[in-house]
Amino acid sequence: MKLSRRAMIKDGMLVVSAGMVMPAIFSRGVASAKALQLDHAHTAMASNDHTLIVVQMAGGNDGLNTVVPYTDATYHKMRPTLGLAEDKVLHLDDRLGLHPNLAPLKNLWDQGHLAIVEGVGYPNQSLSHFQAMDIWQTLDMTGNGSEGWLGKLVAGLVDKDGHPFKAMDIGTQTAQALSSITTPVPTLASTQSYRLSTDPTEPDGGNARLQALLKLYNTYPRSSPYAALLDTTALNAHEGGRQLLQAEATYQPAVTYPQGPFATGLKTLAEAIVQGLGLRVGYVTLGGFDTHANQTATHETLLKTLADGLAAFYTDLEKHGKADNVVVMTWSEFGRRVEENGSLGTDHGTAAPLFVMGNAIHKGIYGEPPDLKNLDQVGNLKYTVDFRSIYATVLDRWMGASSKAVLGGSYDTNAQNFLPQL
Numbered sequence: 001m002k003l004s005r006r007a008m009i010k011d012g013m014l015v016v017s018a019g020m021v022m023p024a025i026f027s028r029g030v031a032s033a034k035a036l037q038l039d040h041a042h043t044a045m046a047s048n049d050h051t052l053i054v055v056q057m058a059g060g061n062d063g064l065n066t067v068v069p070y071t072d073a074t075y076h077k078m079r080p081t082l083g084l085a086e087d088k089v090l091h092l093d094d095r096l097g098l099h100p101n102l103a104p105l106k107n108l109w110d111q112g113h114l115a116i117v118e119g120v121g122y123p124n125q126s127l128s129h130f131q132a133m134d135i136w137q138t139l140d141m142t143g144n145g146s147e148g149w150l151g152k153l154v155a156g157l158v159d160k161d162g163h164p165f166k167a168m169d170i171g172t173q174t175a176q177a178l179s180s181i182t183t184p185v186p187t188l189a190s191t192q193s194y195r196l197s198t199d200p201t202e203p204d205g206g207n208a209r210l211q212a213l214l215k216l217y218n219t220y221p222r223s224s225p226y227a228a229l230l231d232t233t234a235l236n237a238h239e240g241g242r243q244l245l246q247a248e249a250t251y252q253p254a255v256t257y258p259q260g261p262f263a264t265g266l267k268t269l270a271e272a273i274v275q276g277l278g279l280r281v282g283y284v285t286l287g288g289f290d291t292h293a294n295q296t297a298t299h300e301t302l303l304k305t306l307a308d309g310l311a312a313f314y315t316d317l318e319k320h321g322k323a324d325n326v327v328v329m330t331w332s333e334f335g336r337r338v339e340e341n342g343s344l345g346t347d348h349g350t351a352a353p354l355f356v357m358g359n360a361i362h363k364g365i366y367g368e369p370p371d372l373k374n375l376d377q378v379g380n381l382k383y384t385v386d387f388r389s390i391y392a393t394v395l396d397r398w399m400g401a402s403s404k405a406v407l408g409g410s411y412d413t414n415a416q417n418f419l420p421q422l
Contacts, residue, residue: 048400048422051273053266053282053313053328054150056175057306059289060129061332062299063352063381064370066102067116071095074372078339082295082346092116095369101304104311105355113314114357115418117390118367121351121383125334129290129348132333136387137177139407149391150281151180152406153399157280165272167281170265175283188268189261251275254319255312262286263309270313274320280399289332293343306330310357318359327358327398327419331387337379338372350376351383354390360398362418389416397422 065082069075070089089097090106096116098106108114122141126132131143138145154167169178169187178185251271257263262284269282286306291298310328317323335352351370368384376382392403392411397419404410 049280049325050398050400051280051282051326052394052399053269053284053326054177055306055310055328055330056177056283056285057289057302057330057332058133058285058287059291059332060132060334060336060348061289061302061352062291062295062336062346063332063349064336064338065295065299066099066303067092067118067353067365068097068099069095069370069372070097072370072372075338078372080340081344082340092365096365099300099303101300102307104307105357108311108314108357109363112363113359113361114355115361115363116353116355116365117385117416117418118353118365118369119351119381119384120331120354120367120387120390121334121381122386122388123383125350125380125383127334127348127350129333134176136331136333137175138179139388139391145176146179147181148175148177148179149406150175150177150283151183151185153395153401154178154185154281155180155183156401165277165279168269168272168279168283170268170282170284175285178281178283253316255315257312257316258305258308260305260309262305263312266309266313267316270316270320273317273322273326291336291345292341292347293345295340295345314357324359327356327360327394329357329390329394330355335381338375338381339379350380351385352381356390356394356418360419362420364418366416366418385416386411389413393419 064075064079065084068084068089070084070086070091071094076083084099086097088100090100090103091097092106092109098109105114122135126135126143128143134143134145135141137148139149140146150167157166165186167178167185169175169185170189171187172189174185174187251274253267253270257267265284269279269284272279272282286302286309288298288302313328314323317326331354332352335349336346337349339346341347353367366385370381372381374382388407388409389411391407393413393416395401395403395406396413400422403413
């Protein structure tokens with residue numbers, strides 16, 4: 001079957017990963033090809049082989065029932081139904097403890113592999129899911145950002161090494177944090193779903209077109225302005241799909257992962273790390289934290305899912321000798337209001353804790369403990385740690401990147417010593 005470059009672009013017969021249509025890619029061809037030739041100082045390519053796994057707790061996690069101020073009388077007064085009793089909490093110190101369903105994370109704490117940063121937020125915090133998620137992911141404080149903070153980092157990694165799995169997002173739609181002007185990130189719901197797919201209506205499933213594309217690629221002039229673009233999209237998807245399926249065929253998890261998409265996603269990321277696919281940034285989302293009503297059962301289930309999945313992931317890496325090079329960081333777009341509502345839930349809040357996990361972590365509780373007697377005008381906690389300082393710490397001290405270049409500004413990392421200096 002003959003297939004010209006013009007026909008390939010015109011017909012749009014290929015779909016890369018989850019819905020990345022080739023004509024859309026090529027319509028950006030000139031701009032992207034030029035962008036790939038630019039000086040990538042702004043992407044601050046990381047200088048080591050460390051891996052960062054980012055876990056999004058989507059919906060707005062209730063931080064006060066995650067890291068519980070169990071000795072605070074105001075907490076129990078404002079949460080007569082939802083408040084957790086002292087004897088139910090997994091004590092971290094004489095004032096804070098973890099939700100009982102976070103026992104696997106408490107074990108990591110006891111081993112010295114967990115840090116908790118309290119009071120994380122930013123000035124004039126948004127209570128809108130969409131705007132808050134945009135701010136956390138792009139650092140555009142208007143909530144209208146386009147390029148993600150991880151996307152800027154990944155652009156340098158991929159442009160430097162040309163590897164299809166320098167970053168990976170588990171899901172059906174790429175997280176905004178990974179959005180990049182120049183570098184599409186592989187996004188997959190499962191290992192089997194990541195491949196080049198052609199036209200299933202053709203008798204051979206479009207295989208002839210695929211073979212024609214590969215033949216065309218092999219004869220395509222490497223000096224062409226579209227060559228780099230082709231390398232980092234269609235051919236990376238083809239080669240990446242082959243590598244991923246090959247890795248899956250030989251990967252033997254060292255633990256039994258829990259059932260469900262969250263743990264399965266973590267297993268896929270562990271597979272990429274253990275099998276040496278070059279993963280530097282992994283992303284996975286656990287949704288459902290918008291607990292306006294009947295919070296207790298929902299939140300219990302979500303926290304168990306989070307803790308069991310992360311514990312399995314850590315143990316798998318540890319038994320494969322890979323845990324030293326991996327750090328996990330969680331985030332949620334906001335916390336919940338201090339006072340419970342009339343529907344046995346909590347409404348949108350502001351500051352909340354996040355977790356950082358790994359062998360390199362300096363165990364501890366960072367930031368200020370929640371002050372439930374000094375709330376803002378609508379009854380929400382006041383933030384004490386800017387989330388951008390957490391990002392800066394991870395970039396500077398773990399990824400070996402310039403946080404100023406990636407984040408577009410300087411943020412204090414000295415107060416957040418949960419990671420050692422490189």
